[in-house]
Amino acid sequence: MxxxxxxxxxxxxxxxxxxxxxxxxxxxxxxxxxxxxxxxxxxxxxxxxxxxxxxxxxxxxxxxxxxxxxxxxxxxxxxxxxxxxxxxxxxxxxxxxxxxxxxxxxxxxxxxxxxxxxxxxxxxxxxxxxxxxxxxxxxxxxxxxLRMRRPADEAPAAEQGGSPGLTPREAEVLDLIARGYSYAEIARLQGITKHTVQGHIKNLYAKLAVHSRGEAVFEAGRMGLLGGR
Incomplete structure (x- = not known):
């Protein structure tokens, strides 16, 4: 936050x-x-x-x-x-x-x-x-x-410990975080309030078991959640 x-x-x-x-x-x-x-x-x-x-x-x-x-x-x-x-x-x-x-x-x-x-x-x-x-x-x-994206023939995230089950909006917010957008910019791009963005990010942190933006991006990349975005 x-x-x-x-x-x-x-x-x-x-x-x-x-x-x-x-x-x-x-x-x-x-x-x-x-x-x-x-x-x-x-x-x-x-x-x-x-x-x-x-x-x-x-x-x-x-x-x-x-x-x-x-x-x-x-x-x-x-x-x-x-x-x-x-x-x-x-x-x-x-x-x-x-x-x-x-x-x-x-x-x-x-x-x-x-x-x-x-x-x-x-x-x-x-x-x-x-x-x-x-x-x-x-x-x-x-x-x-590019480093975080995994080849299609590699095991999917679910086989590497389970998918965290992100909602479509959470996945979109995660992608924007990985691209370096601020919370205010994400709110504007998604047409939602900054408070709502913070709520999505709080859920992301919980599902990915992380405590910071950097950890979230790294863990999502490791699990293959950024691939193809």
Whole structure:
């Protein structure tokens, strides 16, 4: 479900992890300029970010590169998913292969964007994440969908543990989630209210036994529910 908007006296806390000083400064300036965001911390090394979170640092959004000088941020994604499930993670990386993207989704990322297609308005993208969006570069989205589709001669989902029994509308909403649409956009495209969309997504989560948009897309792909859509 989308997070409620910050109160007038509070803002969503953003943590940046990026080893390139110029890129990190750009991200930090974008965050500081937005009235709904607050920069809670910025780091150039994985170890420093891990120490900050382990010392009870609280964040609503983690914006991170993947390959850091001292390690891969996947370790941090998993730690944050366990310790702060309300913290949404957006990965911005030079890597765009399917295995890397899927690994990030499995680790808890709600969005994945390649650096050569970084949105000009990073702050707006972060706010949209808290409103239910799952930003993914078009090329990355296409790769994910192609990777998730299974050949027709493979065993159907029902033979791989059973179909979750999605309704036609739930299947349509799932397809739009996988394509990166926000809840508001899904409501407009489907001609229903945002509240109704949230109800469908709640049912989807329950049927797929997941707790986030990224997990829902990954699990649906694994079960072959996105094939042919």
């Amino acid at each position: 989308p997070n409620p908007p910050p109160s007038p006296t509070s803002r969503w806390r953003v943590v940046l992890l990026e080893d390139d000083a110029d890129i990190r400064r750009f991200f930090a300036d974008c965050v500081r300029a937005h009235p709904d965001l607050a920069l809670a911390g910025e780091f150039g090394l994985l170890a420093d970010a891990q120490a900050w979170f382990r010392d009870a640092g609280q964040a609503d959004i983690l914006l991170t590169d993947l390959a850091l000088p001292d390690g891969n941020a996947l370790a941090l994604l998993r730690e944050v998913a366990r310790s702060q499930p309300g913290c949404d993670v957006l990965v911005i990386s030079v890597f765009g292969d399917e295995d890397t993207v899927l690994a990030c989704v499995e680790a808890g990322a709600v969005g994945y964007i390649q650096k050569d297609s970084t949105p000009a308005d990073v702050a707006r993208t972060l706010v949209e994440i808290k409103q239910g969006a799952s930003p993914i570069s078009p090329m990355i989205a296409r790769k994910l969908l």
